[in-house]
Amino acid sequence: MSDSGDSAPIDEVPPRTMISRVTKPGAHGSQSGWPEHPISAIIAGTGSHVPERVLTNADLEKMVDTSDQWITERTGMKERHISTDGEAASDIALIACQKALAEAGVKPEELDLIIVGTVTGDMPFPSTACVLQQRLGAPQATAFDISAGCTGFIYALSVARQFIITGTCKTALVVGVELLSKITDWTDRSTCVLFGDGSGAAVLKADPKPNTGILASYLAADGTGGQYLYMPAGGSRHPASVETVQQRMHTCKMHGNAIFKVAVRSMASAFRHLLRQTNLEPDDVKLLIPHQANLRIIEATAKLLKFPPERVFINIAKYGNTSSATTIIALDEARKDGRVLPGDVVMLVAFGAGLTWGGVAIRF
Numbered sequence: 001m002s003d004s005g006d007s008a009p010i011d012e013v014p015p016r017t018m019i020s021r022v023t024k025p026g027a028h029g030s031q032s033g034w035p036e037h038p039i040s041a042i043i044a045g046t047g048s049h050v051p052e053r054v055l056t057n058a059d060l061e062k063m064v065d066t067s068d069q070w071i072t073e074r075t076g077m078k079e080r081h082i083s084t085d086g087e088a089a090s091d092i093a094l095i096a097c098q099k100a101l102a103e104a105g106v107k108p109e110e111l112d113l114i115i116v117g118t119v120t121g122d123m124p125f126p127s128t129a130c131v132l133q134q135r136l137g138a139p140q141a142t143a144f145d146i147s148a149g150c151t152g153f154i155y156a157l158s159v160a161r162q163f164i165i166t167g168t169c170k171t172a173l174v175v176g177v178e179l180l181s182k183i184t185d186w187t188d189r190s191t192c193v194l195f196g197d198g199s200g201a202a203v204l205k206a207d208p209k210p211n212t213g214i215l216a217s218y219l220a221a222d223g224t225g226g227q228y229l230y231m232p233a234g235g236s237r238h239p240a241s242v243e244t245v246q247q248r249m250h251t252c253k254m255h256g257n258a259i260f261k262v263a264v265r266s267m268a269s270a271f272r273h274l275l276r277q278t279n280l281e282p283d284d285v286k287l288l289i290p291h292q293a294n295l296r297i298i299e300a301t302a303k304l305l306k307f308p309p310e311r312v313f314i315n316i317a318k319y320g321n322t323s324s325a326t327t328i329i330a331l332d333e334a335r336k337d338g339r340v341l342p343g344d345v346v347m348l349v350a351f352g353a354g355l356t357w358g359g360v361a362i363r364f
C-alpha cells in the first residue's frame with residue numbers, strides 16, 4: 001500500500017496488495033443485493049472500564065522532551081489512563097464485561113461465545129478470552145482472541161456476528177482491551193505520548209427481527225504494511241533474551257507518518273463500503289465512531305467523507321489511543337450519553353497494525 005501513492009483512495013489500491021479482504025453479506029433486504037439473514041445479531045448491552053491512574057500531558061513533559069502544546073496540537077490528547085504494575089488485560093476487561101452483561105440482563109453462564117480483540121493480553125497463551133471465561137464463570141462459552149491491532153474489536157464483533165446470523169450461537173460477549181502502556185517505550189517521545197489503557201465490551205444476542213443490530217461488516221488487511229507498526233520480539237522470530245530486552249525489542253515501533261496517511265484513506269474506505277452494503281446514505285448515519293488514534297486523523301477522515309463533524313464521536317482527549325478498545329469505549333459512552341437512540345444507525349470504523357482496517361454498521 002505504501003507504493004500506491006498518498007492520494008490514492010484505498011478502494012483503488014490494486015487487488016494484489018489486498019492480502020485478505022472479507023466483505024460479508026450483512027444488509028437485510030433484497031435492495032442491498034446481499035442475501036437476507038433470518039437472524040439478526042443485536043447489541044443488548046455495552047460496558048467500558050479504564051484504569052484509575054491518569055497520566056496527563058504535564059506528567060509526560062517530565063518524562064520525555066515533549067510539551068502539552070505539541071501533544072494537544074498534533075494529537076488532540078490531554079490525558080490517558082495507565083494501569084498499575086500488577087494490572088493485566090483481564091482485570092480491566094472483567095469490569096467492562098460485567099457492566100455489559102448487567103445492562104443486557106445476561107448471566108455469564110448463558111454465553112455461548114467470548115471473543116477478545118487484543119495484542120496485549122494477560123500472556124501469549126492461554127488466550128485472554130479463556131481467562132475471562134474462567135473469571136466470569138461462563139463454562140459453556142467457546143473462547144478465543146483475535147489479533148488485529150486497533151481494528152481488533154471490529155474484527156471480533158464481525159466474527160461474533162457471523163456465529164450468530166448463521167445460527168451457530170445465540171449469545172456472545174465481544175471485548176476490546178488493550179494495555180499498551182505495558183509495551184510502550186517510555187523513552188520514545190514519538191510513541192509514548194499517544195497510548196493509553198482501557199477496555200470495552202458488548203453483549204450480542206440473536207434476534208428474529210430483520211434489519212436490526214449489526215447490519216453489515218467490512219474487514220480488510222494488507223500485510224505489506226506490517227513494517228509500519230509492530231513489536232519485534234517476544235514471538236518465535238525473536239524470542240525473549242537479554243539482547244531483546246536491552247534493545248527494547250519488546251516495545252511498540254511505529255512509523256507515525258506512514259500510518260497517518262493510510263489511516264484516513266482506510267477508515268473512509270470502510271465507511272463507503274458499509275454505505276454500499278446497507279444502501280444507506282451518509283444522512284442516515286446518526287453517529288460515526290472512528291478509531292481514536294489522532295484528532296487530526298479523525299477530522300481528515302470526516303472531511304474526506306464530507307461527513308458533518310457534529311455527528312462524529314470524539315473522546316480522544318480523555319483516553320488517548322487505547323487501540324482495540326477505542327471504538328467500543330466510545331460506543332459505550334455515546335450510548336450512555338444519550339447520543340444513540342432506538343432506531344439510530346451508528347458506524348464504527350478503525351485501522352491498525354497488520355495493517356488491518358474495517359467497520360461495522362449497527363442499527364440500535
Ligand code: UT7
Binds near residue numbers: 193
Ligand atoms: O492506532 C494506530 C496507530 N497509531 C497511529 O495511528 C498514529 C498515526 N500517526 C500520528 O498520529 C502522527 O504521525 C504522530 C502523532 C505520531 C506524529 O505527528 P506528526 O505530525 O506526523 O509528527 P512527525 O512525526 O512528522 O514529527 C514532527 C516533529 C519531529 O521533529 P522534527 O524532525 O520536525 O524536528 C519530531 O521529532 O515533531 C517531533 N516530535 C515531537 N515533539 C514533541 C515527535 N514526537 C514528539 C513529541 N513531542 N512527543
